[in-house]
Amino acid sequence: MRARVAELHAAGMGRNAIASELGLGTSTITRIAKALGLDFSRAQTAVAVAARVRTLKERRADIVARLYARAEANLDRLEAGTFRTLVRGEGGAEHPTTLDFVPPEHDRALVATISTALTAAAKLELQDGDQKADDAKSLLRSLGAALQAVPDGDE
Structure with missing residues (x-):
């Protein structure tokens, strides 16, 4: 589960999107992300979204x-x-x-x-x-x- 969260995060998905994809609550995703040292800053998401748009x-x-x-x-x-x-x-x-x-x-x-x-x-x-x-x-x-x-x- 942790690996999948990391993978989806790296793909630029936000906390809510990951929670929805995995059928988990956002608090669970937050806890896993924190344990993995992942951040859901808007700047990182914006870069991933821009890459996807391109x-x-x-x-x-x-x-x-x-x-x-x-x-x-x-x-x-x-x-x-x-x-x-x-x-x-x-x-x-x-x-x-x-x-x-x-x-x-x-x-x-x-x-x-x-x-x-x-x-x-x-x-x-x-x-x-x-x-x-x-x-x-x-x-x-x-x-x-x-x-x-x-x-x-x-x-």
């Missing part, structure tokens, strides 16, 4: 790239000169077939798949876009404050 941001960026690749692959398939599909023959057996056109039902399905991938990618990009906007606003505020601090040449 990791999730990187994972979202990877997923966005994969969604764009999927959309591109399906668009390439839709726009290719030939279209490979399976055609069901007599007795229900399917046979690979190459057509010189995209059947309407496949066209609709590919367009829907492309649209879904692009929409999902855009939504994921927006999650991290808010931080970029906040960073830009912060930069502009700092520049504005710095410009106000510069004495005017006419004074």
Whole structure:
């Protein structure tokens, strides 16, 4: 139990989260942490949370790239000169077939798949876009404050 508390603490989990994870009371977690010399200061938790946010941001960026690749692959398939599909023959057996056109039902399905991938990618990009906007606003505020601090040449 003590090792698990130490492991969860190292992962950046707070006292309440560890207690919930292990089904124990917070006082028990406090006692174990104290015996192990662990601290639940907010600064340590903040560092772990920031690391987790970066990791999730990187994972979202990877997923966005994969969604764009999927959309591109399906668009390439839709726009290719030939279209490979399976055609069901007599007795229900399917046979690979190459057509010189995209059947309407496949066209609709590919367009829907492309649209879904692009929409999902855009939504994921927006999650991290808010931080970029906040960073830009912060930069502009700092520049504005710095410009106000510069004495005017006419004074």
